[in-house]
Every structure is written in C-alpha cells, then in structure tokens.
Amino acid sequence: MSKVLVVDDEKSMRITLSEFLSNDGYETASAPDAQSALKMIEEEEFDIILTDIIMPKISGIELLSQIREKSQTVQVIIMTGEPTVDTAVKAVQSGANDYLTKPIKRDVLLKAIRHAEQIKLLNDEKLILEKENLIYQKGLEGILLERTTALQNAMQGIITLLSSVVEARDPYTAGHQRRVGNLSAAIADRMNLGTKVVEFMRIIGYIHDVGKIVIPTEILSKPGTLNPLEMQMIRTHALSGYDMLLKVDLPSFVGETIFQHHERCDGSGYPRGLKDKDITVEAKIIMVADVVEAMMSHRPYRPALGLDAALHEIQQNAGVYYHQDIVSSCVELFRKDYYEIEDLEHKIHFPI
Template identity: 50%
Template sequence: MPNILIIDDEKSIRVTLSEFLKKDGYHVITAENVQMAKHLLNENTIDVVLSDIIMPKDSGITLLKYLHETSPDIRFIMMTGEPTIDTAVEAIRLGAHDYLTKPVYRNELLKAVRHAANFKQLIDEKRKLEQQNLEQRENLERLVEERTYKLHQAMLNTAYATAAMLDLRDPYTAGHQKRVGSLAKAIGKELKLPEDTVEGLHIAGCIHDIGKIAIPFEILTKPVQLSQNEYAIIKEHPKIGYDVLLSYEMPWPIAEIVYHHHERLDGSGYPQGLKGDQIRLETRIISVSDVVEAMSSHRPYRASLGLQSAIDEISLNKNKLYDPAVVDACITLFNKKNYTFNED
C-alpha cells in the first residue's frame, strides 16, 4: 500500500487524518514540523505528502519547494484553513497535486489521497519502464559494439590471411603489407582521423598489393633490376587488385585505395596519373607508408636502404609527391614517438 506522510503542527489533526487513512489501508507516518518531515522523507519511501501550510516555523510551501527540487515524483497535497488565491497559485506552480481546505472531511481526504497515490503509482511504473528501456538500449548498444569489433577483427584476419598468401608467392617482401597496414594505422591515429577510418586504413594497408598475386613469380622475385616490359607488368598490380576488390562491398573505400596507392600528388604516379585532391587522404597515407616500409626493407634486387633514406625521400618530396601532413605525421612517429616496424 502507498506510504503517506502527514505534516501538521496540531496533534489532533495528525491523529485524526492518520486514523482515516490507516482504516483505508494506507501506511501512515506523521511529523509536527517541516524539519522532522524532511528527516522522515530521507529515511522512508513516501508516495504522498499531506501537509499543513501555516505552521509555527517553516511553512508547508517551504516543504513543497524542497520536494520540488529533491523528489518531484512525490505527490503533495496541501491543507489550510485560510486559503488565498496567491497561496494556491504558488502551490500549483511548484507542482502541488491537490488542495484541501480545513476542516478536512474523511471522504474528501480519501478521494484526494487515492487520486494522488494512483497518480504516483503511474509515475513509478513510467519510471520503471524508462529504466528498463534504458537498460535494454544500453545492452543493445553493447551488443552492437561487441559484434562490430568481432566483425572488424574477422575482416582484419581475412586481410592478414590474404597478405600471407601473397607472402608465400613473394617471400622476399614477406610482411610488407602487414607492416604498411600498421604504419598507415599509426599515421591515421597521429592525424587524429576517426577510429573507423583508422581501422579501414589498417585493412587497406594489409592488402594494398593484393594484385601482385597475378604477376608472374619470375618477375615478382627477380633479383636484378626489371626491364621496361617487366616493370610495365608489375605496374598492373593496382588495377588487378582494384578489379578483384570492387566486387566485394566493404565499409571502407579499399578498392579505390588499392587502385591509387602508386599515384603521386604531382601526377607522376600510376596507373592513372591522378593529381592532388583526386587522391583521397587514406590513399596518400598508404602511399607514404608503402614507400617508407619498402625502402627500409631488403628487396630481391637490393639491400635495405635504411629508415633514414626513407625519411629523407619523403621529406625531400613532401608537397611534390607526398601529402605534407602525412609526411609530417610519419616523421613524428619515427623521430619523436619511437615508432618501429618491429611491433608487428
């Protein structure tokens, strides 16, 4: 049953109203002043407050203001022997539920309290539903987050497996794509790109050379400089990779990045000779990561040129071939943040 708190400085009124309500099945507690009422409100779960307005110390309006700020769901019924329009208006403004004039008769009292208690029950049910709704939504969001993470991990693992297949064909560059993926991801983070974009960069880096799978083994692993014809065949790998990836819908523009990863800002790249803004930022990041990793590693036809040569290359051609912000981010990673390829 609902819990009722009666506040009145006159004991006879407290006792009488209390008896009326108890006989009707309510749990009732009483207070002779506002201070005591506040204490009882802190210690008990109250549904309806029935309060006198004019009392020796603090008035019922003080209590109503307190409830309005601390527990607005509790229903407040005010009682007074000297009703004024101003008091009634202020009480309504502060959220009073009802108004009884003294002397309070049993039927009027029960009717007002019953209505207030039913109203409070509806509020409680509404709050409970809101809470359940919030919990369900939070659970759902957590579930979506978990599934998205697992899905992205699965995609990344698929990219790793695809990269490993190319490594089997071209053991001299084994790990190149994975390391490019890691560096591209680090540059993306350094540039403060959105988390989702960074994940896409990681995956794109891991499969950017996938088209090389269709290049003859002899050309791919030739230990001396390639002839012009052989180089022309190698240069087909971005388009081959693009054609393969184009058929598969992905949440990132990976096919396009793969297609353009040998394009350069000044139009000197291949296969399309794109310039400046025609090359998207993600692609520019993969290009820089690709060049830096390739120069730092051994190749069939040459020993590693070393990280410093790679840094010199991108610094020298910053703005000309490579995006300046990407170059700066890459140099910061190696020179100031101790980035290494070893962490793969």
C-alpha cells in the same frame, strides 16, 4: 593433388607436359584445341588450366576470356613460343595467373604449377570465408553482439587470407603489407583522424598489394633490374587489386585507395596519373608508408637503405610526390615518438 588440363594443338607438347605432371602426382587431362577444352570444362572441374596462345579457330587468350566468364578461381597459365610485350600484357589483363615461354623445362613447369595450386587453395578458402561472412550477415541480424563478433572474425579471416596470398607469391616482401598497415595506422593516429580512419588504414595497408597475385613469381622475386615488359606487368597490380576487392564486402573507398596507392600528388604516378585533389587521403598515407617501409627493408635487388634514407626521400619530395602534412606526421612519428616498424599482425576492429 590438383587436377590439370593441358591445352595445345601440338600432340607432342600435350604428351610431354602431361607426362611431367603425371609423374609428379597430378591428375591430368589434355585437349587439342580450345573448343575441346571448353567442352571438357563444362563436364568436369579443373583446378589449373595450362594453355597455348596460338591455336586454330579459338586462341588461348579467347579461351582464357571464356574461362574467366565462368570462374575467377581456376588458375590459368598461358604458354607461348613467341613472347611479346603486347601478348604478355594482354594475357595478364585478360586474367592469366602466370605465363611460360616455350620450350618449357620440367622444373620451370612444376614450379609454376605448384604456385598455381597454392593460390587456388587460398582462393577456395577465401570463397568459403566470404560465404560464411554472408551467412553471418543474413542469419544473425537479431543478435547484435553475436553478429558483430562473427563479422569481425570473418573480416579478420578475409583480410589475413588476402594478405597471405600475396606473401605466398612474393616471399621476399613477406610482412611488407603488415608493416605498411601498422605504419599507416600510426600516421593516421598521429594526425588525429579518428579511430575509424585509423582502423581502415590498418586494413587497407594489410591488403594494399593483393593485386600482385596475378604477377608471375619470377618477376616478383627477380634479383636484377626489371625490363620494360616486366615493369609494365608489375604496374597492373593496382588495378588487379581494385578489381578483386569489388567482389569482397568492403566499403568502395578501400578498393579505390588500393587502386591509387602508386599515384603521386604531382600526377607522375600510376596507373591513372591522378593529381593531389583527386587522390584520397587514405591513399596519400599509404603511399608514404609504402615508400618508407620499402626503403627500410631488404629487397632481392638491393639491401635495406635505412630509416635516414627513407625519411630523407619523403621530406625531399614533400609537396611534390607526397602530401606535406602526412610527411611531417610520419617524420615526427619516428623522430619524436620513436616509432619502430613492426611485423605484428594486429587484431582488426572493423568499423561496422
């Protein structure tokens, strides 16, 4: 089981939360303030840190920032008794993995901790794969065939792991990234953009929503309409995905494309409001594939709308939200080539 540090200036809160966790098999420790917590973190390793926001001298947000300077994999869950839009958004932007509103019920706490534990394990595995990838790059320079195979396998592992991280957090869209990746690759192929672009489109599609691992599960799987705070938090995932991929050995345009996949050609998208000429062709393909797949699939808040509705949406907004040539290729793919959305995870042929 994971090791959890509870940080709160209220003794009763520390005792109650620690007891909840201990009874569920977690190894726990507690600290009355951020200073004590930082000292404990220096002396021993924790998998999950559960911290209050409002504390004397050093706040939970400041504690979070200092933790993130040392580790990106430790899961940090913020607790607050006074939730506001600014506080919640600042917590997520500072690197919080989840947040809980006081008073905290036992089942809500344990659900959040279990999600954090799962993400921590996946992130640790990702680091191991990245280290293996680095070893391959440094150690197999003289044997081209072996090096290529090793890099392909390591990259396949990293892409698969990044994709599975999102699915662990967002079960309602399990397979969404694979379907978007496969559709994006098919569109690029129909546009005769070349093998290299086709393979990169599949890779980008498979991980385009990786930034959603920072979004609380309750928001990702919410069955109703999102409120303004929740929508604002959802919209941080494009930047979060971009920041995460800066640390992975992938070409820079992969992260930039993921950063742009919710932009729109008329400038009405997010997070930067980019217009047509500033958006990569890869992002323009992903945005079309993303919309089509999403409309064709079930979501917690609505049933699947079907292919006709999806194609009507992109055709109606071709030249406005979406690039005309990409829309035409996508429509022809379904109408002339009889393409069918597929869940299969293809073996990635990484263009080296």
